[in-house]
Every structure is written in C-alpha cells, then in structure tokens.
Amino acid sequence: DIVMTQSPDSLTVPLGERATINCKSSQSVFFSSNNKNYLAWYQQKPGQSPKLLIYWAFTRESGVPDRFSGSGSGTDFTLTISSLQAEDVAVYYCQQYYSSPPTFGGGTTVEIE
Amino acid sequence: QVQLQESGPGLVKPSETLSLTCAVSDYSISSGYYWGWIRQPPGKGLEWIGSIYHSGTTYYSPSLKSRVAISVDTSQNQLSLNLYSVTAADSAVYFCARLGGDILTSYFDYWGQGALVTVSS
Numbered sequence: 001d002i003v004m005t006q007s008p009d010s011l012t013v014p015l016g017e018r019a020t021i022n023c024k025s026s027q028s029v030f031f032s033s034n035n036k037n038y039l040a041w042y043q044q045k046p047g048q049s050p051k052l053l054i055y056w057a058f059t060r061e062s063g064v065p066d067r068f069s070g071s072g073s074g075t076d077f078t079l080t081i082s083s084l085q086a087e088d089v090a091v092y093y094c095q096q097y098y099s100s101p102p103t104f105g106g107g108t109t110v111e112i113e
Numbered sequence: 114q115v116q117l118q119e120s121g122p123g124l125v126k127p128s129e130t131l132s133l134t135c136a137v138s139d140y141s142i143s144s145g146y147y148w149g150w151i152r153q154p155p156g157k158g159l160e161w162i163g164s165i166y167h168s169g170t171t172y173y174s175p176s177l178k179s180r181v182a183i184s185v186d187t188s189q190n191q192l193s194l195n196l197y198s199v200t201a202a203d204s205a206v207y208f209c210a211r212l213g214g215d216i217l218t219s220y221f222d223y224w225g226q227g228a229l230v231t232v233s234s
Contacts, residue, residue, distance in 0.1 A: 001175075050221070100217065104161075
C-alpha cells in the first residue's frame, strides 16, 4: 500500500494569512503515460462528510474558491490556502488514487489564530 | 447534483453483521461510474473499504476482504455494504461515495452524509 504522510498535524493561522499543508507519498503517484499525478485533496468540516477540493494534484473542483490551490509532483505535494477565511476551519486530507487500495493521509487540522 | 444517503442500524452487536444501504438520487447507477464505501473511526482518519462498478464488479481493501461484501441494486438505485463478524474496532462513521472519472483508480467526488455505527453489546 502507498502510505500518505501529512504535515503538520495541525496549523494555526491568522485570518487572511497563508496556510500550507504538505503531503508526502511513500512512492511516486505520477503516471508518465498521461502526465498526471493521482493525488486529491479534501476538506472535512466538523460533523460533515469530506468535500473534494482538488484532484489530479492541482485541478480545482467546480465551485471551490480560487484561494485553494494544489501543487507538487511525484511524491511531494502541497495544498495552499492563500488567504485563510473563517469558513476554512476544517481538517484537510490528501488521497492517492494511483494504485489500489486508495489511501488517505492522516489529516491536518487548520484553525484560526 | 448527485446525492447519496446512507441508512442502517446505528448499533450492532459484536460478532454480528453490519449492514448499510446507500440510496443514490439524481443519477442512475446503471449509467456508469464506480461507487465506494469509506469509513472513519471517531476522531480518526479515512479508510477505504471497497468499491463496486455498476456492473457489479467489486474491489475490496485487502485488510477487510475476508469480511466484507458490497453489492449494487440498479432497480432500487442503491448500493449496500455488509461487514461480517464485527468488533469494536469496526465502530465508525461509514460513508458511501462516487468515484469521479468513471475509473476505479479515482478520487471521490460525491459523498453521503455518513452513518455512525457503533459495535457494542
């Protein structure tokens, strides 16, 4: 199984500031034949189900604010919230879907300072 | 907008079978896509249980394969999860979800609200 490791476990950021979450996979999730990284990011607010934010490492899901962006390739990925808003308080998960079983990172909790 | 809704008993006794149903609306399962089950123990992370294609082909997590069965009922437009011989470690919120891109190796683009199942005598 591909192990996904997120850092930090939690993050406290002032309103309007940048939040950066890292995700590292135990092996590459880049598929050279289609030039895609099989990596997604989700947001989960308390008491809710996860919500897809980004797939293929940097493609934003429809309706997701453009302050959310994904970057990285191979084994190292980043989710950036450019200007943290109150409604962004949540746990964020990365997921690889390069190989079965699909696996998730342990989550990063983002809070407002 | 695809909608998914899990339902089933919230309490299951140890060694018995956990059974959940996921009703899908605003999309016909028989039209395509893979559908999956994911669980989340209280306060913990997400674990994939398995996925099923609309044709009925299934794929299971190796760690749960011996105890799980996922099926699809296209006439009712729903999928089901059975997890056998449960223990307290199976207590979790169980989500059903659709896999985007109509491929097995994919992200999950639509999720149900989740069903909390507690295993206890």
